[in-house]
Amino acid sequence: MAEPISPDLFNHLVELAALELSAEDAEYLRDQMNKQLKSIEELAAIPIPEGTPSAAHGVPFPAELRAPLRKDTQVQAPEAADIQAGAPQTSDGYFVVPEIPHEDLD
Amino acid sequence: MSELCDLPAHELATRIRKKEVSALEATEAALERVRAVDGDPGRLDGPADEVQKVHAFITVTEERARQQAKAIDERLAKGEVPGPLAGVPYTVKDIFAVKDVLTTAASRILSNFVAPYTATPVERLDAAGAVMLGKVNLDEFTYGSSNESSAYQPASRNPWNPAHVPGGSSGGSAAAVAAGEGALSLGTDTAGSIRQPAAFCGVVGMKPTYGRVSRYGLIAFGSSLDCPGPMARNVRDTAMMLNAIAGPDPRDSTAAATPVSDYTAALEEGVKGMRIGLSPDYDKITFFDPETGEFGSQPLPKEIADAVLRAADKLSDAGARIIENVPMPHTRYGIPAYFVISRVEAASNLHRFDGVKYGHRTALKPTDLRDLYRKTRAEGFGPQPKLRILMGMYVSAAQYSEQYYHRALQVRSLIRGDFDAAFDANGAHKLDALLTATTPTTAFPVGDIYGDSVLMQYADQLAVPANHAGVPAISLPAGLSGDKLPLGIQLVGPDFSEATLLRAARAYEAATEGDAWRAERPKVLVGV
Numbered sequence: 001m002a003e004p005i006s007p008d009l010f011n012h013l014v015e016l017a018a019l020e021l022s023a024e025d026a027e028y029l030r031d032q033m034n035k036q037l038k039s040i041e042e043l044a045a046i047p048i049p050e051g052t053p054s055a056a057h058g059v060p061f062p063a064e065l066r067a068p069l070r071k072d073t074q075v076q077a078p079e080a081a082d083i084q085a086g087a088p089q090t091s092d093g094y095f096v097v098p099e100i101p102h103e104d105l106d
Numbered sequence: 107m108s109e110l111c112d113l114p115a116h117e118l119a120t121r122i123r124k125k126e127v128s129a130l131e132a133t134e135a136a137l138e139r140v141r142a143v144d145g146d147p148g149r150l151d152g153p154a155d156e157v158q159k160v161h162a163f164i165t166v167t168e169e170r171a172r173q174q175a176k177a178i179d180e181r182l183a184k185g186e187v188p189g190p191l192a193g194v195p196y197t198v199k200d201i202f203a204v205k206d207v208l209t210t211a212a213s214r215i216l217s218n219f220v221a222p223y224t225a226t227p228v229e230r231l232d233a234a235g236a237v238m239l240g241k242v243n244l245d246e247f248t249y250g251s252s253n254e255s256s257a258y259q260p261a262s263r264n265p266w267n268p269a270h271v272p273g274g275s276s277g278g279s280a281a282a283v284a285a286g287e288g289a290l291s292l293g294t295d296t297a298g299s300i301r302q303p304a305a306f307c308g309v310v311g312m313k314p315t316y317g318r319v320s321r322y323g324l325i326a327f328g329s330s331l332d333c334p335g336p337m338a339r340n341v342r343d344t345a346m347m348l349n350a351i352a353g354p355d356p357r358d359s360t361a362a363a364t365p366v367s368d369y370t371a372a373l374e375e376g377v378k379g380m381r382i383g384l385s386p387d388y389d390k391i392t393f394f395d396p397e398t399g400e401f402g403s404q405p406l407p408k409e410i411a412d413a414v415l416r417a418a419d420k421l422s423d424a425g426a427r428i429i430e431n432v433p434m435p436h437t438r439y440g441i442p443a444y445f446v447i448s449r450v451e452a453a454s455n456l457h458r459f460d461g462v463k464y465g466h467r468t469a470l471k472p473t474d475l476r477d478l479y480r481k482t483r484a485e486g487f488g489p490q491p492k493l494r495i496l497m498g499m500y501v502s503a504a505q506y507s508e509q510y511y512h513r514a515l516q517v518r519s520l521i522r523g524d525f526d527a528a529f530d531a532n533g534a535h536k537l538d539a540l541l542t543a544t545t546p547t548t549a550f551p552v553g554d555i556y557g558d559s560v561l562m563q564y565a566d567q568l569a570v571p572a573n574h575a576g577v578p579a580i581s582l583p584a585g586l587s588g589d590k591l592p593l594g595i596q597l598v599g600p601d602f603s604e605a606t607l608l609r610a611a612r613a614y615e616a617a618t619e620g621d622a623w624r625a626e627r628p629k630v631l632v633g634v
């Protein structure tokens with residue numbers, strides 16, 4: 001059987017994932033993905049009764065278990081400067097990044 | 107002084123409250139134990155082949171610990187009551203943010219990240235008077251079952267035999283607790299990441315009900331599955347730690363609003379009248395061979411199966427009613443469904459690491475912003491995060507999501523249905539708890555499985571159904587194998603039944619207190 005994740009499809013996923021891989025890493029990861037998919041294929045064989053819900057959580061969260069809604073108020077984070085202190089590059093309170101890919105409009 | 111670090115947390119806290127020993131002495135004893143058994147902490151590009159010491163730590167926060175301990179002693183001197191865990195040393199899995207402390211997730215991409223705030227469970231442990239010794243190792247971003255995927259090497263080893271893994275992903279936590287490097291540790295469990303290492307290292311580990319403990323400040327992996335939880339050397343300490351960390355939190359909307367009971371209150375009330383189930387669906391390993399694409403099934407290793415049956419006998423002798431042949435027919439689908447759900451959530455959560463706001467940024471000169479993302483993420487993530495991102499993107503892609511992701515979410519409902527039926531008060535079995543093995547093997551040798559992501563994932567086969575269902579579960583030490591490695595058993599209960607599980611766990615612990623294996627100590631402590 002052909003591998004579901006071909007080198008072309010894999011390269012497309014790598015681009016979407018914003019990654020770069022060495023040839024060796026790419027070979028290992030694509031091989032592992034195809035192996036995991038074989039395990040996942042077992043899901044297709046499970047009889048799923050009609051109306052079975054998709055569970056976003058295992059524990060049902062009825063209203064009484066949920067945290068009550070609170071007012072949407074603006075609060076100044078006291079640690080704003082600490083947060084920016086961890087950034088690789090900042091200027092005047094902004095995060096600095098290289099050129100953002102764009103097309104100039106006529 | 108070093109024997110202080112082998113005392114149970116509750117006993118140590120009592121002695122500190124009575125001023126028989128100071129919090130600082132307890133802290134110094136624990137730090138001395140770290141120096142004696144831990145060896146070098148894990149570091150980027152460190153050696154992966156060291157198998158003599160425990161290597162539980164990434165960061166030891168000695169000065170912070172001493173300051174906390176001194177503050178406790180000062181409060182005691184003034185006649186104040188500084189909290190139920192006052193002076194008890196503990197460690198934190200390095201996946202929780204702690205203000206002004208390096209918080210790495212065992213990944214190069216966060217290797218320079220000093221957290222600007224503190225996670226709720228850590229804040230609550232500090233408020234209860236516990237003293238943080240430092241941050242302990244894990245699989246990178248928690249992605250693994252052995253600690254070997256950590257970017258910080260040497261990764262944690264098993265104190266019972268350092269040539270074996272401690273399990274994962276809370277491997278550093280389990281190893282530290284087993285070796286006396288702190289009486290408690292804060293771990294997380296997404297597919298067994300507290301219970302499996304607890305079983306491998308011979309300690310107690312509890313995954314609470316999803317939402318029982320706030321996830322605020324936990325670096326997210328599978329947001330619908332992640333549960334912070336306690337790890338300790340005995341059941342009472344586990345209950346005390348859960349008391350400290352559980353409860354609603356306005357900063358986590360999935361933290362349940364249900365009030366917290368005192369989990370120590372009924373600990374000694376025994377199991378008389380409790381209904382504890384055994385399921386044939388947990389007696390076997392369904393094993394997938396990726397080479398042939400075939401599934402095989404084999405019984406659990408005899409030593410592990412026997413440990414479960416011995417526990418059933420002990421609980422029965424203590425007054426529980428053992429209900430056999432409880433069907434849990436969707437158990438075997440836990441791993442395939444987990445492969446899908448956890449990868450989708452991981453891929454989504456890992457998109458925030460981009461070299462812009464915090465963490466590692468490539469030193470190479472990127473051509474533009476996208477190039478910056480690619481180069482930073484290529485350098486910063488190890489193979490397991492990359493694999494999970496790619497897999498998550500594939501199975502959630504528009505053309506495949508019906509076939510994989512939505513089907514996996516329905517399978518989660520079926521797994522939940524197994525537990526609902528077993529615990530139904532009007533059902534056929536009416537269980538208070540299900541008794542199973544925690545793991546299908548004992549701790550495996552370092553290097554044996556790492557690299558095979560499918561085989562590694564199947565190590566969580568008996569633990570992951572509780573994560574899908576969201577229900578609480580606790581792993582308990584249940585003896586030693588012929589080669590002196592710990593065996594673990596697991597009790598699983600209905601939503602928010604932590605008090606009942608802890609009570610049953612304590613009954614088992616009390617019934618085995620005189621067993622010869624309880625007197626054995628981990629190999630790394632011999633001669634210490």
